[in-house]
Amino acid sequence: MHESHTAEHVHHELGFVRKYIFSTDHKIIGIQYMITAMAMAVVGGLLSMLMRYQLAWPQVLSPTLAKIFPISYSGGVMAPEFYISLVTMHGTLMVFFLFTAVLTGGFGNFLIPLQIGARDMAFPFLNALSYWVFLLSCIVIFSALFVTSGAPMGGWTAYAPLSAVPSAAPGQATGMTLWITAIALFSVSGLMGGLNYITTILTMRTRGLSMMRLPLTQWSLLITAILGLLAFPVLLGAGILLMFDRLGGTSFFVPAGIIMGQVPIDHAGGHPLLWQHLFWFFGHPEVYIVVLPAMGMASDILSTFCRKPIFSYRMMVYSMVAISVLSFVVWGHHMFVSGMNPFLGSVFTLTTLLIAVPSAVKTFNWLGTMWGARIRFTAAGLFAIGFVSMFVSGGLSGIFLGTSAADIQLQDTYFVVAHFHLVMAIAPLFAAFAGLYFWFPKMFGRFMNPLLGKIHFWFTFIGAYCVFFPMHIIGVGGQMRRIYDPTQYMFLVPQQPVNVFITISAFILGAAQLIFLVNFFVSIFAGKRATERNPWHATTLEWTAPSPPGHGNFGEELPTVYRWPFDFSVPGEKEDFIPQDVPATVTARH
Amino acid sequence: MADGTGPGRFTLSGIVLAGLIVILIVASLYFFIAQPYWFPILASEHGARIDSLFMAVLVVSGIAFVLVQGALGFFVARYGENGRERAAYWHDNPKAEAILLIITAVILTVLVFMGQRVWASIYFSDAPTDATIVEITGEQFLWNFHYAGPDGQFGRTDSKLITSTNNIGLDRDDPAAKDDIVSIGNMHAPVNKPVRVRLRSKDVIHSFFLPNFRVKQDAVPGMGIEVWFTPTKAGPFEVACAELCGLGHYRMKAALTIDESQEKFNQWLEEAAKQ
Numbered sequence: 001m002h003e004s005h006t007a008e009h010v011h012h013e014l015g016f017v018r019k020y021i022f023s024t025d026h027k028i029i030g031i032q033y034m035i036t037a038m039a040m041a042v043v044g045g046l047l048s049m050l051m052r053y054q055l056a057w058p059q060v061l062s063p064t065l066a067k068i069f070p071i072s073y074s075g076g077v078m079a080p081e082f083y084i085s086l087v088t089m090h091g092t093l094m095v096f097f098l099f100t101a102v103l104t105g106g107f108g109n110f111l112i113p114l115q116i117g118a119r120d121m122a123f124p125f126l127n128a129l130s131y132w133v134f135l136l137s138c139i140v141i142f143s144a145l146f147v148t149s150g151a152p153m154g155g156w157t158a159y160a161p162l163s164a165v166p167s168a169a170p171g172q173a174t175g176m177t178l179w180i181t182a183i184a185l186f187s188v189s190g191l192m193g194g195l196n197y198i199t200t201i202l203t204m205r206t207r208g209l210s211m212m213r214l215p216l217t218q219w220s221l222l223i224t225a226i227l228g229l230l231a232f233p234v235l236l237g238a239g240i241l242l243m244f245d246r247l248g249g250t251s252f253f254v255p256a257g258i259i260m261g262q263v264p265i266d267h268a269g270g271h272p273l274l275w276q277h278l279f280w281f282f283g284h285p286e287v288y289i290v291v292l293p294a295m296g297m298a299s300d301i302l303s304t305f306c307r308k309p310i311f312s313y314r315m316m317v318y319s320m321v322a323i324s325v326l327s328f329v330v331w332g333h334h335m336f337v338s339g340m341n342p343f344l345g346s347v348f349t350l351t352t353l354l355i356a357v358p359s360a361v362k363t364f365n366w367l368g369t370m371w372g373a374r375i376r377f378t379a380a381g382l383f384a385i386g387f388v389s390m391f392v393s394g395g396l397s398g399i400f401l402g403t404s405a406a407d408i409q410l411q412d413t414y415f416v417v418a419h420f421h422l423v424m425a426i427a428p429l430f431a432a433f434a435g436l437y438f439w440f441p442k443m444f445g446r447f448m449n450p451l452l453g454k455i456h457f458w459f460t461f462i463g464a465y466c467v468f469f470p471m472h473i474i475g476v477g478g479q480m481r482r483i484y485d486p487t488q489y490m491f492l493v494p495q496q497p498v499n500v501f502i503t504i505s506a507f508i509l510g511a512a513q514l515i516f517l518v519n520f521f522v523s524i525f526a527g528k529r530a531t532e533r534n535p536w537h538a539t540t541l542e543w544t545a546p547s548p549p550g551h552g553n554f555g556e557e558l559p560t561v562y563r564w565p566f567d568f569s570v571p572g573e574k575e576d577f578i579p580q581d582v583p584a585t586v587t588a589r590h
Numbered sequence: 591m592a593d594g595t596g597p598g599r600f601t602l603s604g605i606v607l608a609g610l611i612v613i614l615i616v617a618s619l620y621f622f623i624a625q626p627y628w629f630p631i632l633a634s635e636h637g638a639r640i641d642s643l644f645m646a647v648l649v650v651s652g653i654a655f656v657l658v659q660g661a662l663g664f665f666v667a668r669y670g671e672n673g674r675e676r677a678a679y680w681h682d683n684p685k686a687e688a689i690l691l692i693i694t695a696v697i698l699t700v701l702v703f704m705g706q707r708v709w710a711s712i713y714f715s716d717a718p719t720d721a722t723i724v725e726i727t728g729e730q731f732l733w734n735f736h737y738a739g740p741d742g743q744f745g746r747t748d749s750k751l752i753t754s755t756n757n758i759g760l761d762r763d764d765p766a767a768k769d770d771i772v773s774i775g776n777m778h779a780p781v782n783k784p785v786r787v788r789l790r791s792k793d794v795i796h797s798f799f800l801p802n803f804r805v806k807q808d809a810v811p812g813m814g815i816e817v818w819f820t821p822t823k824a825g826p827f828e829v830a831c832a833e834l835c836g837l838g839h840y841r842m843k844a845a846l847t848i849d850e851s852q853e854k855f856n857q858w859l860e861e862a863a864k865q
Contacts, residue, residue: 079837080840153837154834159794161794162835165793255813257749257811258749258793258812259729259752262752264749264750272795308681309681312687337807338808339813345709345713346709349706353701354698357691361687364690365687373598373665373669373677373678374598374677375669375670377603377604385607388662389659392658393655399701400644400648404706405709408712408804408805409629409804409806411806412806412832412833413832454603461610462610469617470621473621473627478630478799478830480799480831480832484839485840488841489828489830491801491802491828495627568679569679571676571679
């Protein structure tokens with residue numbers, strides 16, 4: 001097993017540029033992904049602050065913002081088209097460039113070789129290439145913010161014909177072209193990464209590490225990579241067709257007879273719903289591309305800080321497999337009122353509620369893990385518990401939306417916004433924070449400040465609920481998503497105080513993330529040193545490597561695995577944890 | 591040697607987190623039971639079925655929410671590490687899992703059937719023949735309402751005839767179009783009589799949203815989509831656009847008046863025809 005690539009390679013010195021910038025080391029690439037994604041998250045987060053300010057006080061003059069954005073706030077009030085650009089860019093940056101990138105690109109790269117006892121990824125160069133293509137896509141999407149004709153305005157879902165006809169809105173000219181380019185590059189980068197993850201996990205596991213001894217993080221990353229490999233090509237293909245419609249005069253998504261602002265558009269034969277089918281065929285698996293790694297990481301971290309084995313490891317694996325298979329047959333639940341044949345609506349209701357079953361299994365198993373535990377409330381542990389709470393809150397509202405008849409009223413309202421933020425933004429965010437606090441000492445050889453970590457948790461937990469829970473309420477009240485000024489509608493005026501409450505909470509939630517950023521970047525250089533290899537008393541293989549691991553990860557010999565990763569609190573053992581590489585003296589339970 | 595059987599320790603973090611979860615549960619129960627903010631006032635027949643379906647799902651998911659979050663809160667409060675005992679070492683209980691899995695599947699199946707009955711009653715039934723028919727065309731950023739007039743025949747429309755004064759491209763040479771009524775931003779319908787709407791769009795996708803009537807249907811360019819509903823309350827209401835359609839999406843609204851009688855409605859049609 002790759003014995004040629006041994007520890008002798010550890011010591012040949014590389015210059016700064018080869019070591020930290022154009023590196024093919026999976027750990028550096030993982031950290032590069034994380035820090036790039038964090039930068040995109042800061043931008044995406046600031047955009048959402050502007051949106052929230054607008055929604056709470058839509059007609060109030062804001063001279064300060066007018067000074068910062070003279071064009072977008074000409075006259076002292078936000079321009080409506082600017083708001084739509086904010087919606088589009090916030091969604092795009094967060095879904096793709098934060099969550100997909102940080103969970104698979106960041107944690108995936110950092111953790112896969114370390115947790116399976118390998119020296120690097122199967123294809124290190126492809127891995128580096130995947131990062132540099134990702135960075136290029138970040139630069140392209142970021143530049144879309146500065147186009148003079150406006151940033152893209154199609155929403156993150158880019159429904160045609162709004163996205164297909166450049167004259168449909170100001171940002172749909174150059175801005176939209178950049179959006180499609182960035183998404184295409186991102187898809188290519190994701191494919192290169194995914195191919196690598198699958199090959200690495202399947203072929204490079206160390207001696208003794210059978211599939212059913214993999215940490216759940218690894219299972220989740222493997223399944224996610226397969227999902228990505230099947231879903232991203234569809235997005236890439238759809239994006240290319242959309243580009244043809246815009247620049248090449250084709251009509252995949254544009255029907256005949258369209259009149260845009262009195263000007264007839266010269267297209268014929270396309271269908272707008274084709275875009276939606278293609279987009280959501282990608283888009284729903286994409287939800288799980290974000291959620292599954294979060295589930296995997298949260299499971300492992302939860303078990304570690306509960307000092308108790310994960311409840312029903314097998315069912316955890318099977319339910320992830322079931323979720324991933326079902327995720328390809330539920331896309332129509334985004335389209336119940338789109339004009340799709342209502343009989344299909346019935347089918348998609350059935351498949352959608354089916355996918356709730358494995359999700360419920362996972363929830364029971366997390367609760368089962370905590371029952372009778374001895375919980376250590378570290379920042380990482382708290383965020384893992386927070387993940388469960390957020391996932392449950394966000395998941396349950398999915399039952400309303402998956403029931404087609406109830407969705408008629410709720411579709412495209414803040415009820416949907418509340419649902420998907422909790423389940424696929426806040427829950428994965430909690431898992432990502434748990435992961436960062438947990439693996440930080442392995443990444444940088446230092447700890448993040450634990451007190452600041454806890455303060456960060458409390459503000460984030462309270463803030464996230466105060467922001468997203470009330471959105472269910474105003475969604476039931478009918479407030480549509482993506483509107484620039486809810487007070488335009490009489491029926492929405494009475495609930496405006498809720499919007500003000502959400503906005504104030506959002507500012508607090510946003511400010512609390514500064515605590516994290518300061519803690520993260522200061523701790524890289526000045527955090528308490530991690531002298532122990534395994535400071536959390538965890539069981540998986542990365543904790544047998546030095547902190548941070550050198551090039552090649554492990555010493556001269558790769559570790560051998562003798563047991564599953566959840567031997568916590570085994571009765572009769574001296575310690576309350578047994579690492580995977582400890583030979584079985586008593587009979588291993590698994 | 592009471593591994594996992596002892597109570598564990600109350601820790602500050604555990605108690606605070608449990609307290610927050612209790613507040614979450616109480617607050618959500620308050621908002622969903624006392625309903626200080628709730629659905630827009632109901633004004634349609636089928637809307638009652640949608641609302642009661644929502645309530646059924648609310649009860650089921652509400653119970654699950656309280657049980658799961660409650661258990662989470664209890665565990666974090668009760669099972670803090672105390673440094674003396676170890677956690678329990680058990681990690682499987684196939685029987686309990688099977689029971690929970692079956693219960694979940696049964697509950698969800700019931701919800702699927704309840705939901706599909708409502709869905710079928712809305713989408714798999716034709717509008718009664720006496721329904722008021724309105725052809726609605728969405729465009730950036732307004733709604734056009736087209737009525738057939740006294741002859742009950744809609745005039746021909748053609749996108750080639752669209753001008754700044756003829757929004758929907760009505761062919762005025764068509765005899766059937768002579769008495770047609772096209773109203774921009776104003777829709778009327780009589781109460782207690784089915785309304786059948788045919789939705790079209792001139793440019794991008796819009797969504798015809800009547801919050802009080804529990805009606806939402808996208809208007810897709812290149813498609814003609816029909817939905818129908820029966821208003822049960824007279825009065826002024828609002829029409830909104832629920833699908834992102836461009837920079838003026840937020841102001842793409844119209845007024846919907848449900849007239850208290852057919853006569854009042856006919857009167858409005860006559861007045862509108864004069865304009």
